Amino acid sequence: MENQQDNSNKTDATEIAGWERDILSKLALAAVTEQTRARRWSVFFKSLIFIYLFAVFGMAIYPKLKMDIGVDSKYHTALIDVVGVIADGKEANATDIIESLRDAVKDKGTKGIILHSNSPGGSPVQSAYVYEEIRNIKKAHPELPIYAVVSDMCASGCYYIASASDKIFVNPSSLIGSIGVLMDGFGFVDIMQKMGVERRLLTAGAHKAMLDPFSAAKADETKYMQGLLDQVHQQFISAVKAGRGDRLQETPDMFSGLVWTGEAGVKLGIADGFGNDDYVAKDIIGAEKLVDFTQQGSFLDKMTGKLGTSFGQAIGSLLQGPSIR
Numbered sequence: 001m002e003n004q005q006d007n008s009n010k011t012d013a014t015e016i017a018g019w020e021r022d023i024l025s026k027l028a029l030a031a032v033t034e035q036t037r038a039r040r041w042s043v044f045f046k047s048l049i050f051i052y053l054f055a056v057f058g059m060a061i062y063p064k065l066k067m068d069i070g071v072d073s074k075y076h077t078a079l080i081d082v083v084g085v086i087a088d089g090k091e092a093n094a095t096d097i098i099e100s101l102r103d104a105v106k107d108k109g110t111k112g113i114i115l116h117s118n119s120p121g122g123s124p125v126q127s128a129y130v131y132e133e134i135r136n137i138k139k140a141h142p143e144l145p146i147y148a149v150v151s152d153m154c155a156s157g158c159y160y161i162a163s164a165s166d167k168i169f170v171n172p173s174s175l176i177g178s179i180g181v182l183m184d185g186f187g188f189v190d191i192m193q194k195m196g197v198e199r200r201l202l203t204a205g206a207h208k209a210m211l212d213p214f215s216a217a218k219a220d221e222t223k224y225m226q227g228l229l230d231q232v233h234q235q236f237i238s239a240v241k242a243g244r245g246d247r248l249q250e251t252p253d254m255f256s257g258l259v260w261t262g263e264a265g266v267k268l269g270i271a272d273g274f275g276n277d278d279y280v281a282k283d284i285i286g287a288e289k290l291v292d293f294t295q296q297g298s299f300l301d302k303m304t305g306k307l308g309t310s311f312g313q314a315i316g317s318l319l320q321g322p323s324i325r
Helices: 002-061 094-106 124-140 157-162 189-195 219-247 262-268 277-285 299-316
Strands: 067-069 076-083 110-119 146-155 167-170 175-177 259-261 290-292
Touching: 076 094, 076 157, 076 277, 094 110, 094 124, 110 157, 110 277, 124 146, 124 157, 124 219, 146 157, 146 277, 157 219, 167 262, 167 277, 175 262, 259 262, 277 290
Parallel strands: 076 110, 076 290, 110 146, 146 167, 146 175
Antiparallel strands: 067 290, 175 259
């Protein structure tokens, strides 16, 4: 009887041990399966990160990659952005726009060029550089049309550039014009006096601190700076007249800095018609395919450029130069 009980206990112990082994085996298998799954997801996400970084690196090294928009065709319309504030170091700057224009001209498939314009203006110097480049291209390649197509706004420096093109197309609600020059700043003299702050300024040169915001304005210096602005304004006016010719329906306010809607602009001759990029490419130029030639600049160049110019911009903000906007 005791032997039978011992055998039964041994059988129960064996079954329990087997059950524990099964549980442990299943747990171990589940752990291995989970580790394998986690490893696969880890490899997947690492691969995605690698692909992303590779794409970013490629864009940094090859910023001139052109983007095709539209159907395949032997000829295309080159699209170049004039978007944002026009200034050295900004997204819209003469160096990038001019390089974009030259690349488009060199491409044998380019049938025409569209300047996609959406800017409030900016530096008269940068604008003049692009204006002259367009005029030079027109002389060297009179058969190649260059059109400015305005979306929301083409004012001041942007219009300076657009006036060099063959034609300007707008939306009836676009804002266009603002043919004028400004130079703005602040004066803190009264505030400093009220706060008991004494201005200590040393200069070598009678007008070295001209328009210093912490000193009282001097009549002769204000008159001198107004003369400079008038000169830049006249250069702007001359450029517009040379570019637009007898299409301008001159009024007393035309060069006063006012802006007009696209609809009014067509009537005044500061624009030629209505249309967007697609319309001009297909129906005016005759090459429906759009190829973006806009120079973006490499990511690394942008980062180093921003670091290199940040201090200069901080100082320059205190002594703002002329701006056609």
